[in-house]
Amino acid sequence: MKDVTFLRSFRLVPEIKKPFLWSSLIALAGTLIRMIGPQLISRGIDDGVMKSDYNYLLIQSGYYFLTLIALYFVASKALLSIGLVGELYVKNIRSKLFKHLSSLDINYFEKNKTGVLVARMTSDMQSLNEFAREGASSIITSLLTIFGATIAVFLVDVKLSLLSFLILPLLGIATKIFRKHADKAYWSIREWIGQVLSSLQEGISGVRIIQAYADENAQLNKFKKVNNEHLKANMQSAKNIAIYFPFLEITRVTSIAVVIWFAAQRISEGTLTVGELVALLFYLNYFFDPLIQLSFNYDLLRSAGSSMKKVFSILDESPVLSNTGSISPEMNTDNVIEFRNVDFSYGRETVLHDVSFKISKGEKIAIVGETGAGKSTIAKLILRFYLPTKGQVMFYNEPSSSVSQKWARKNIAYVPQESFLFRGSIKDNLIYSNPSKIQLEKELEDIGVLDWFNRYEDGLQHDVGERGGNVSAGERQFIALLRAVLAKREIIVFDEATANLDIETENSILEATEKILLNQTSVVIAHRLETILNAQKILVMEDGKLLGFDNHKNLLLENETYKELFSAWDLAN
Secondary structure, three states: OOOOOHHHHHHHHHHHHHHHHHHHHHHHHHHHHHHHHHHHHHHHHHHHHHOOHHHHHHHHHHHHHHHHHHHHHHHHHHHHHHHHHHHHHHHHHHHHHHHHHHHHHHHHHHHOOOHHHHHHHHHHHHHHHHHHHHHHHHHHHHHHHHHHHHHHHHHOOHHHHHOOOOOOOHHHHHHHHHHHHHHHHOOOOOHHHHHHHHHHHHHHHHHHHHHHOOOHHHHHHHHHHHHHHHHHHHHHHHHHHHHHHHHHHHHHHHHHHHHHHHHHHHHHHHHOOHHHHHHHHHHHHHHHHHHHHHHHHHHHHHHHHHHHHHHHHHHHOOOOHOOOOOEEEEEEOOOOEEEEEEEEOOOOEEEEEEEEEEEOOOEEEEOOOOOOOOOHHHHHHHHHOOOOOOOEEEOEEOOOEEEEEHHHHHHHHEEEOOOOOOOOHHHHHHOOOOOOOHHHHHHHHHOHHHHHHHOOOHHOEEEEEEEHHOOHHHHHHHHHHHHHHHHHEEEEEOOOOOOOOOOHHHHHHHHHHOOOOOOOOOEEEEOHHHHHHHEEEEEEEEOOOEEEEEEEHHHHHHHHHHHHHHHHHHHOO
8 A cells, every 4th residue: 555644645635735825824924923922022121121121111011912912813813724724624535535435346345344434434534533623733833833933042042052952862762762652552542442342332232132141241341351451551551641741841841941050151241131041941932832732642643644544545446347448338239238158256266157148128037046156246247346257248239348337327227135225205215316307206106106105194205214214124125126117227137126025015016116117128136936927038047157048937847957946936935
């Protein structure tokens, strides 16, 4: 993977370059105003207090008060501006991440857990958000203040400045040691918080089993163990902080004490004024205070860097299928789908062997076979989720590798076994594929299913809830099926789409959908006798091999594998 840097992340979001530059200039202006204050105090002491010129002291005090007011407004503006830039940055990163995820091949989602991907969009985005909201402004203002204070210290007195900074190498060594231990503690905390959350989730999800087996104490002990390890990691982090930050304070006090010691002699010699010493002490505090603040922000920076790596690990993934093929086939032939000597492998495992068949326009094809026979793989190849390892899958006489992903998405509909509904109303889900062109009520009435949804008081406006929780399993599947057929795609693939329904509900759905599937080419992975009998042709699969492709009557007479499958289904029904 490419090195992940904050610079790279900025290149990813060019929209924030100008706002970030403007915010930095405001912060720089705030730093300059802040550097003026000690000079005004210095002049007030030397030319006002020391000379008893109280009118001059009053004037300088007025100037200092005005700088404080200016500093307040500019600093507030800088913090707000940088914070808003950070929020804009996170918003754009999140949008780009979601867009990129949507473009990735199905293969990527099969290899990566949904929970991990959701974590990238939630917890890692939250980490970046916290940094953008709290850490970025603090780091920018701290760095500018350190830079400004360093210049100001040397402008006051070069020799004393060099003397005050002699302790910095020791500070650098201590910081390096601290960071080494802080990094170790940080990753330990991250690891154990993951274990705590996992154990907590397991305990809550499996509470019924735990109680049923009276295993509460054992589960509690497991949780206590990971919780104690998390505590140890946090205590180690606290120990590091307890050692390091007092050291920073000692360093600051020592540096200031050294300056005062040698400055006293310079003042007595008349080569340094009291006002210059006071200004020097102000600037030294301006130097050390941000250093301490940067140390406090180290964990935020570390966490943000870790989150960026995880985000970029997704953004570095390149979609394969969307970058292949640019042809939109001319749909003026009856040869809709054709498999020509197709092999397909998941890694080293070959799951299809030399499969060949043709599907004509308007045909309804059933695919049968035992689990692992290759049925779903054929469906995925038709959906263009994958390209064949060997041979060709043809759409209207064009190879799938040449056909654009956009064409496939617009002309092929899909109904999986596990139906998925989006949050919103029944209507929202039914017109999801083409909201501007579907005359929903009329089309539902034409096929005789409008009354199906009028059982709800609010009818088609009924809220399906999260993942369809406010409707029954049968209605969820029915809505998913209707969504596919109402899309009026040229090809529809049903992957055991009615497997979880009772026979009565399935028959009602099949009867309704048959009316609008007459002119569409459909491929059905079958699981019940009724589905087979409604098919014009049946594709028989076993161990990734095609053993037969014919109508029910002929297969029943000539194909032994089909006979066995049919007999098993007949007995089950």
